[in-house]
Structure formats: C-alpha cells, structure tokens
Amino acid sequence: xxxxxxxxxxxxxxxxxxxxxxxYKEDGKLKYKSVYDRTLSGVKEKMTQxxxxxxxxxxxxxxxxVRDAAEQWLxxxxxxxxxxxxxxxxxxxxxxxxxxxxxxxxxxxxxxxxNSFIQSKMQFGRLNGQxxxxxxxxxxxxxxxxxxxxxxxxxxxxxxxxxxxxxxxxKQLDVxxxxxxxxxEQYLLHNLxxxxxxxxxxxxxxxxxxxxxxxxWGDIDFExxxxxxxxxxxxxxxxxxxxxxxxxPKSITSIRTVPIPAFxxxxxxxxKKDSKLFLLSGTAKPEEPRTMQYRFKAVLKACQLxxxxxxxxxxxxxxxCIANGFDPKTLSELLGHADASITLNRYVHSSMQMKRxxxxxxxxxx
Numbered sequence: 001x002x003x004x005x006x007x008x009x010x011x012x013x014x015x016x017x018x019x020x021x022x023x024y025k026e027d028g029k030l031k032y033k034s035v036y037d038r039t040l041s042g043v044k045e046k047m048t049q050x051x052x053x054x055x056x057x058x059x060x061x062x063x064x065x066v067r068d069a070a071e072q073w074l075x076x077x078x079x080x081x082x083x084x085x086x087x088x089x090x091x092x093x094x095x096x097x098x099x100x101x102x103x104x105x106x107x108x109x110x111x112x113x114x115n116s117f118i119q120s121k122m123q124f125g126r127l128n129g130q131x132x133x134x135x136x137x138x139x140x141x142x143x144x145x146x147x148x149x150x151x152x153x154x155x156x157x158x159x160x161x162x163x164x165x166x167x168x169x170x171k172q173l174d175v176x177x178x179x180x181x182x183x184x185e186q187y188l189l190h191n192l193x194x195x196x197x198x199x200x201x202x203x204x205x206x207x208x209x210x211x212x213x214x215x216x217w218g219d220i221d222f223e224x225x226x227x228x229x230x231x232x233x234x235x236x237x238x239x240x241x242x243x244x245x246x247x248x249p250k251s252i253t254s255i256r257t258v259p260i261p262a263f264x265x266x267x268x269x270x271x272k273k274d275s276k277l278f279l280l281s282g283t284a285k286p287e288e289p290r291t292m293q294y295r296f297k298a299v300l301k302a303c304q305l306x307x308x309x310x311x312x313x314x315x316x317x318x319x320x321c322i323a324n325g326f327d328p329k330t331l332s333e334l335l336g337h338a339d340a341s342i343t344l345n346r347y348v349h350s351s352m353q354m355k356r357x358x359x360x361x362x363x364x365x366x
Contacts, residue, residue, distance in 0.1 A: 007032075008043060016043040020050045066109070067102035069152040076151070083245055087236040092144045095127060106149070106158040114163035118142060122166060135168035142166075175316040180305055187303045195295045197271060198280050199313070201227075205258050206317035206335050209289045209310045210234050214246060218275030225265050226257050229336065233286045244288045254336035318343060 007019040016039065019032040035050060037043040070093050078086050100117055101109075118138055125133035133141075142165060152158045176184065185203070188196040198212050207215075210232035219228045232249050235242050249255050260268070273282060280287040296310045314335070321331050328340040337343050 008040070008047075011036075014038070016040050018043040018047040020047055064106050064152060064156050064158060065102065066104050066106065066148065067098055069106070069156075070098060070102070070148050072155070073148045073151040077147075082247060084234045084236045084247065089144055091237055092141050093148075096121065096125070096141050097145055097148075101145070106152055106156075109161060111161045111163050114142075114145075114161055118163065118166060135166040138166050139168055174308065175312060175319045176305075176308070181316065181320075183303055183305060184299075187299065191302075192267065192271075194271070194280055194282060195292070196299065197267060198292065199296060199299060200264060200267070201260075202310075202313040203317060204261050204264055206314045206321075207258070208232065208250070208314060209292055211249060211254070213278070213280055213287050213289050213292060215279040216275065217273050217277055217279055220260075220268055220272075220279075222265065222269055222272070225262070226259050228257050229255060233289060235288055235290055244286070246286060249336065251336070251338060253333075253338045256333065256336045258334055 009017045009019075011017055015036050018035045018037075020035065021032055033050065035043060035046040037046060074086070074090060074093060077089055081089070100120075104113075121133050121138050121141065122135065123132045125138065142163065149158075149160060153160050181203070185200070188200045188203075201207060201215075202209070202212055205227065207229065211229050213233035214231035215227065215229075219230060220226075221228070229249055231246055232254075233244060233246055235244050277283060278286045280292065293310045297307060300307055318331060318335060321334070322328075326334075328344055332338075332340040332343040335343055
C-alpha cells in the first residue's frame with residue numbers, strides 16, 4: 001500500500017519502491033520511473049536525487065529553441081505518418097516556422113509574440129512577397145507549431161502558450177449542375193480517350209484524382225462490376241525537389257470497393273488491357289495527378305464549361321447520389337470516409353432544385 005501522497009510502496013519482497021514522474025505518454029498520462037531501496041529513508045533519498053536531476057534538466061531546457069524541438073518532432077513524425085504528410089510538415093517548418101521562430105527560446109515565447117507572428121503571416125506571409133496567406137493556411141501552419149510545442153512540453157517541461165487561431169471562413173464548394181453534367185458527359189462519351197474515360201470514372205464513382213491515377217486494370221472486377229481502391233499517386237516536395245510516389249490511400253477507410261455503373265463497365269471492357277498496367281497511362285508507370293488536372297482543364301475548355309477544380313467531380317458525385325436517395329452511411333463508405341458526418345458536411349451540396357422539391361411537399365394541415 002502506498003504511503004499517502006508519497007508515491008512510495010512497500011513490496012512483498014520487503015523493499016520500498018518509489019515512483020517519480022518523468023514526463024508524459026502519448027495519450028497525455030504521466031510516465032513514471034521507479035527507484036528501490038531496503039529502507040524507507042533510502043528510497044526517499046533516491047527520489048530526492050531524481051527530482052534534483054529533473055529540476056536541473058528543466059532549468060537547462062530554458063535554452064531549448066523552437067528549431068531544436070522542431071527537428072526532434074519531425075524525426076518522430078517521420079516514423080508515424082505517410083511520406084506525403086511528412087513532406088508537408090517539413091515544408092511548413094522549413095519555409096514558415098523556422099525563418100521567424102527557429103532561434104526563439106521557448107522560455108521567451110509569449111502568447112503575444114505568437115499572435116504577432118500569426119498576424120504577420122496573414123498580412124505578408126506569401127513566399128513571393130506578394131501579400132498574405134489565407135486563414136486556413138495559417139491555421140494549418142499553427143497546428144504544426146502547436147504539435148512541436150506540445151512535444152517540447154511533454155519531453156522538456158517547457159511552458160505552453162495560448163495563441164489565437166485565425167478564423168477561417170468555411171467555403172461552400174460548388175458542384176456541376178445538371179446541364180453542365182450532361183454537357184461534360186456527352187463530350188467525354190464522344191471523345192473516349194484514356195483521360196476522358198478516367199474523368200467519367202470519377203464523375204460516376206467519386207474517386208479522388210490520386211486514387212484514379214493509382215488504378216490498374218487488375219483493380220477492375222469485370223465479373224462483379226466493381227473497382228478496388230488500393231493505392232494513390234502523389235507528388236511530394238523534398239528539400240527543394242519533388243517526386244511522384246505510389247502509396248496507400250488517404251486512410252484505412254479509403255481502401256474500399258466501389259460498384260461501377262453498367263454503362264461505364266461496358267466502356268471499360270472495350271478498353272481493357274493487361275492487369276498490371278495502369279488504367280490512365282496504359283503503361284507500368286502511373287499518370288501523375290498534376291498532369292490529369294491539366295488535362296481536365298483542357299476538357300472543360302473544349303466543352304465551354306467554367307474552370308473548376310478536378311476535385312469538384314467528387315463533390316458532384318456525392319450531391320447527385322444524395323439527390324437520388326442514397327443514405328449518408330452508404331455514401332460515406334463509397335467515398336471512403338470514416339464518418340457519415342464528414343460526407344454530409346463537406347461533400348453534399350443542396351441545389352435550389354432540391355430545395356424547391358422539398359418545399360413543394362409542404363402544405364396546410366387538413
């Protein structure tokens with residue numbers, strides 16, 4: 001039984017065990033180090049020595065810089081996140097956080113300093129020197145800083161700050177309306193290249209552009225009329241250069257099987273190639289997303305449609321599915337989301353036609 005308030009226990013073998021807190025675990029709970037002695041006074045002395053060393057370490061870490069902690073945090077992050085996420089973190093740290101905050105000691109950083117840093121980024125933060133960054137970009141940047149600071153808090157017992165995140169306006173992404181969809185569909189069907197077949201596939205399955213680029217002919221199950229999302233293609237930046245990588249999808253739920261509409265399955269069967277070849281490129285090397293996005297813009301211009309991002313096809317698919325009676329849970333699984341609320345909040349957009357249809361059902365009570 002522990003002596004009250006002391007964290008000292010008498011063991012069955014007669015020895016005393018003292019537990020000294022030395023930091024925090026990943027889940028935020030305290031992490032302890034145990035010391036042992038045959039006598040109560042002995043274990044207390046050892047605990048006192050431990051506390052003294054820990055206090056000296058804390059004092060020495062008043063000289064811990066943001067750069068030191070950032071480098072350690074990135075090294076740890078590299079072990080647990082995907083290469084694309086790591087590259088994004090490394091770019092934010094190198095291009096935005098370290099140039100201004102790298103030499104700062106955590107002991108001298110204040111909420112006011114960090115709020116001033118945020119304000120500066122929003123006014124003058126563009127790397128080309130032409131204006132400020134969006135609130136969303138700065139929020140992403142400060143989430144990375146917060147993770148670095150939390151690492152320093154847990155590992156070195158530095159003080160934390162309470163800076164203010166900028167407020168980001170929630171953008172309502174548009175979708176293609178019925179007339180635009182028909183116009184695009186007709187153009188794609190009458191000009192059936194591999195690129196156009198891929199665009200059709202996204203329009204009727206909701207695939208992300210990286211998932212589309214990662215599809216091989218072996219991922220198409222012609223017998224059961226489905227496709228399997230097993231990989232994604234991304235271009236990531238590394239120390240001033242970039243490279244295309246083939247990796248696993250965005251999350252566990254992104255690995256999924258999606259039914260293909262019958263008319264599209266027929267079109268695919270007419271173009272079928274060796275199972276090891278990538279669907280878009282027709283070779284053993286995948287097409288990269290950036291190339292696909294450029295080609296999509298050319299298709300929009302040929303169709304005389306407004307210039308919209310490739311990802312709008314995914315939003316359009318989700319909205320059309322809801323309009324056709326899909327329940328949110330089914331749709332979230334088709335899109336590869338972990339939660340149906342993500343699908344409804346981000347990907348489903350109610351058109352005026354849908355609103356009129358619902359409102360027309362209202363009538364006076366009998």
